[in-house]
Amino acid sequence: MLWFFIIGVLLFGADSYFSGEPNQVVVDARVRDHLDKLWQTQTGKPATPRELDSLVDNWIKEEIFFREAIQLGLDRDDTIIRRRLVQKLGFLMEEVEEETDEWLGAEKYYYENLQYYSVPVRYSFSQIYFKEEADVQLAKKQISEGAHWRELGEPSMLNENYTAQDRRQIRASFGEQFVSQMPKSAGDAWHGPVQSSFGFHLVKLDRVFKKETTPLAYIEKRVLSDYRQSRKDAAMDGYYQGLLEKYEIVRD
DSSP: HHHHHHHHHHHHHHHHHHHSSSTOOOOOOHHHHHHHHHHHHHSSSSSOHHHHHHHHHHHHHHHHHHHHHHHHTTTOHHHHHHHHHHHHHHHHHHHOOOOHHHHHHHHHHHHHTTGGGGOOEEEEEEEEEEEETTHHHHHHHHHTTTTTTGSSSHHHHHEEEEEEEEEEHHHHHHOOHHHHHHHOOSSSSOOOEESSSSSSEEEEEEEEEEEEOOOGGGSSHHHHHHHHHHHHHHHHHHHHHHHHOOOOOOOO
16 A cells, blocks of 8 residues: 555656756645645545644655656666556546436447346256266166166266356366267256266256346446446547557557
């Protein structure tokens, strides 16, 4: 948290340097208010008069050091300073005009981007694990003769049941080959051998959950946040494209 305070002070110092006399350090109400706000952001309470005086003294010291560093050219070819300046410019350019009815725009954004608010097809299934493929056929025969499936197979770290897993999650647990060989429809039948990165399995697909779109009413805050960010991104991209026209890019 301390670094954010220091960065805020330094960036404010840069504004003061470029907007005033190089050898004149002005401590006015603007400086004091800014330091007090930074302090409140970090501590949650206003600075006392004594704390504010200490903040001002530190700011004067940092301001003088900052100006000397600029005069010595220490800001040149410095990756950290370069990134901070780019970041600050980005914050300024991301500001967009307020809309009369922001929610109408957010609602339109939701319907245009339903793929981001949809839950993919998910599967609930049971599996029995075997090291050897030949053991799978024997187990299928035992199940058909009345053996309980939980009594079959070999010990492993895998679960016997998986609930509402999408293909990405199943792939992460068992591998691509397992996903491609899974049964296509739910039922009581055991399918196999199904190969995975661990060995072989008997698999019973218990239920398939269809792809669903989350209703807007359940995710209003998320959609509004996404919409605002999309507007900021668009504003930043438009600003960059405008700047790009001013520059000649030479690729050596």
